[in-house]
Amino acid sequence: MSWTVSEHSFEPERITTNGNKYMTGNGYMGCRGTLEEFGKEQLAAVTLAGLYDKAGDKWREPVNAPNALFTVINCDGQDLSVLAAEPAAHTQSLELRQAVHRRETVFGIRDGGQLTYTAERFVSMDQLHVLAGRFTLHSTVDCRIVIRTGIDSEVWDINGPHLSGQQSRMREEVLLATAVTGELQLPVAVAEQADFGFGRQEIDAERALRTVSFDAKAGETYEWYKYAAVFTGLDSGEEPEECALRAVRAAADAGYSELLEAHSRIWEERWLRSDVRIEGDDKAQSALRYSIYQLLIIAPTESEKVSIPARGLSGQVYKGAVFWDTEMFMLPFFLHSDPATARNLMMYRIHTLDGARRKAAEYGYLGAFYAWESQDSGDDACTLFNVNDVFTGRPMRTYFRDKQVHISADVVHGIWQYLQFTGDDAILAEGGAEVIYECARFFYSYAYYNPVKQRYEILDVTGPDEYHERVNNNAFTNALVHETLEIALKAAALLEDKYPAVYAELASQFSGGPFLAEFKEMLEHFYVPQPDPDTLIIEQFDRYYQLEEVTLAELKSRIINKHEYLGGGSGLATTTRILKQADVVLMLNLFKGKFSKEVKQANWEFYEPRTEHGSSLSPCIYALVAADIGSPDWGYPYFMRTATVDLTGEAKQYVGDLYIGGTHPAANGGAWMAAVLGFAGLHFDGGIAALNPALPESWQSVELPVRLRGSSFRLQISRGRVTVTAAEDNSGAVLFAGFGGEPELCRPGAQLQFTAPAREAAEQMLNNMKGAIFDLDGVIVDTAKYHYLAWRALAAELGFEFTEAHNERLKGVSRMRSLDILLEIGGREFSDEEKHAMAEKKNRLYVEYISRLDQSELLPGVKDYLHRLRGRGVAIALGSASKNAEFILDKLNIAGLFDAVIDGNKVSRAKPDPEVFLAAGAALGLQPQDCIVFEDAEAGVAAGKAAGMPVVGIGKPEILQEADLVIAGLHEL
C-alpha cells in the first residue's frame, strides 16, 4: 500500500495539484502528472533540466519540451476526455517502486456501453532521453474509435513562448517536432514513434499527429505503445534531431517491456540505497517514501552542470532556479544515499563560480556572492522587485537578491559536508577550494569591523526569515560566515598537504589578499550572537526584541487580502516578531554540537509560536530540533506536514494570478532529514557516526541504508537498540557510537549492536524477574477509548462537554474517583446515591462497548510476550482498577495466561495507592522486588514504585518519568 499513491475519482479542481503529485521524471526531464488528453491549459509539461530561455523582457525560465505523450480517444464521434465527459470511473495512480504513472478511465458510451481506457507511462531512468507509454481500450459494445496521438507543440509557459521556428515532419515512421529557443538559439527536438497493431493510420506530418481509426468489437482489448525521445543543443555536439530519431527507433525496437524492465532495474537499485522503512506508522511510511520518490525523480545523476530547482522539474515556477534549498535541505539525503549525485550538485556550484564572482563585483565586493536564484550561468535570476503589491498592483522592492548573503556560506557548507561524508578531497582541487576562498573573500569584504566593540559584524542582511529584511547580525548568517572562515583555513591545510601544486596556484592567485592571514584575523574577532545567560534565547538579529510582540493569530486577523505579502517594506510581519520560517532554530540544528539541550529547547519554545511556516522549508526544522531535544512527539506534526506537502497540495498555489505551485523538493529533503537525522538520530561528522534515536510514539523502528566514506551500512533503529551492519564488500571501516557510548569500528561484513544504557539495565531487570504484573488499559488492550466514550456520553447527558484533554485526568483512576473528577470539570454536585447510579450507568455504556471486543484488539506484541514469559516460568498477574477485568480477559481470549487477577472488585484504594500491586504480588506468592509492573499511567507508575516494584512504563518518557524503563508497547520487548 505504501508503494502506491492513487485516487479514484476525477476532480477538475485537482488538475493542477495532481499535475505535481503524479510527477514522473529522471533528472533530465520532469513529466507533469497530467492526463494524456490534457494540454497547456491543464499545465501539461515536460520540463527540461538546465535549459533556460528569456522571452522579451520577461523572466528567464526553464523550457518545456513539446509533449509527445499527447493522446485523445474519440468514440462514435465524441471525444472521450475527462474534461468533456464525466467518467463513470476514474483512477490515477503512481507506482513508486517502478516510477510508473497509470490512469484507468471508464466512459459511458452509446447503448449503455462502457469503454475502459488505460494509459501507463514512465520516463526512463535507463535511457534519460526516452519516455514510453502503453495504452489499452476495451469496449462493452461495438463502436467506432479514432485515436489522435502525436506531439503537442502547444507547450505551457509562464513567461514564454520560448520555442520558435517550430517544424513538424515525418521521417521513417517517426514524427518529429523541432524548434529553437529564443535567447540562445539552442535546438530542441522531440521524436515520437507509435506501435499500433490495428486500425488505419493517417499522418498529419505538419501537426505531428497520427490518427488511427478502427471498429472496436465488444469485449476485445486493443493495445498500443508510444515511444518518445527528447534532445536539445545542450546534450552533445550532434544534431538533436538525429539523436532523437535514433533514440526513439532504438526504444521502439527494444519494445515497451524491455524498456520498462531496464528502467525498473535502476529504480530497484535506487530504492535499495535510499528506502527508509518505518515500522508502526503507515501514514508516515507512505509520506516519507513519496518524499524520497520526489527527490529521486529530479536527481541530476548524470550531469554536474545542473542542480535541483526549488520546484524540481515540475514546471517553471521560481524561474526553475536553484536556491539554498539544495545545499541545506536536499543535499543531506544525497550525501547519505547517493554521493555521486551529491558531487554533481556541488560541482554545479563550482561551474557557476564565475556568475557568483560577477554578482559580487556588481555590488562592489570581492570574491563570490552566489545567486539567490541560480540558473545555468550562475548569474542571479532574482529580480529587485520580486513581489507585486496586491493592493496597488505595483512591484515591491524586495531584497532577496541583494541581501541574502548567507547563500555563499550555504554553498561552502555544502561543499565541506560533501567532503566530510565522502572523504573525496579531490573536489577541493577541482574547484571546491577556489569556491571556498572566493566566498570567504566575499565575506571579508562584506563584513564591518566595529571599532567600538572591536569585532567583525555582518550588517544589512536578510536571513532565512525573509519577512525581516536588511537586519544586522542575523545569528544564522553570522554563524555560517564564521563556519566559512573556519572551513577556508581547514581547506588550506588539507590542500597544502595533499594537493600542494593546487594550493600554490591558489595562494598565488589570492596573494594580493584578503587570504588566509586575513581570514584568521577576522575569525579571531568575529561576532556570533550567543544565548542570553538568563533566558538562553538567541536574539534572531540586533533589535529583534524591539519589534511588536503579537500572536500569530492576531497577526493573521490583520490580513486584508489573503495573497498579501507579509514581509517587505510594509508587510504586516515586518514590524513584529513573527517569522516566516525557521531561522535561529535552523542554526541550532546545523550546529547542534555547539549548543546545550537547554538552549535548544528554550529557543524552540520561544520561536515556535512566533513562526508562521510561510515557507515549506520551515516545519521540518522544528521536527529536527524537537527530536534533538528528546521530544519527538512535538516534532511529529511538523514532520507529517513536511512529508505530505506534495500529496495534499496544501501549499500556496497562486499569488494573485501568478502560479507558484509545483513540487517542494526542499520539503521532500526536509522530511527525509526529520526522519533520519531527527527521529532516527543519525549524525555523522566525518569521523564518528553517532546514533541517538528519539522515535515518535507511533514508530516502532526505522531501518535504512547509508553510505558513509564510500562504505555501505544498514541501520536498524528502535528506541532502546541500534544495529549497524556493514556490507561485506566495503573497502573501509567507519566508527559508530550508539546512545552516547564509546565509538566502535564497523569493519566490512561486521555487525555492531548498541543498547541504550537505561535499556541495558532494564533488560537485566526483566531477565531476572519472577513475576510480571500488568495493568489492563493501555498495556494489554486499549479500552481507554471506550471509557472515554462512555464518560463523554454521561457528561453530555448532564449538559457539559468532556474532552479528550479532560480524559487524561482519568487515566489509572478508579470509577468513583473518575466520576468525581468529571463532575468537578462540569461544575456539578450530586448525592452519593445519585453518583452511584451515574457510575452504574457509565459502566453499562462501557460494557456495551466492550462486549464487542475480540482478540484483534489486543495491543501489538501482548500475546507473544505473555507466552514467552510463561515459557520462562515467570508468574503473571493482572493489577487493574477495572471492575470488568475478568470479562475483558475472557473476551480477548487470554484469561488462561494469568495466574492471578486483582481488579477493582478486590481492592478498595485507587492507584497511586500500591494496594492493587501488593495484592497481585502476594497472590503470586512473590516479594515486591521480584515483580515488575507494566503500566501506562502516571498514577499507575507511582503505585508500582510505592509497592517497591520496578516499573516498565508504556507510553511517553516525558510523562512516565518515574518508570525504570519506558517503551512504546510490549512489542518492543
Ligand code: IFM
Ligand atoms: O529558498 C526559499 C526561501 O527560503 C523561502 N522562499 C522560497 C524559496 C525557494 O524555495
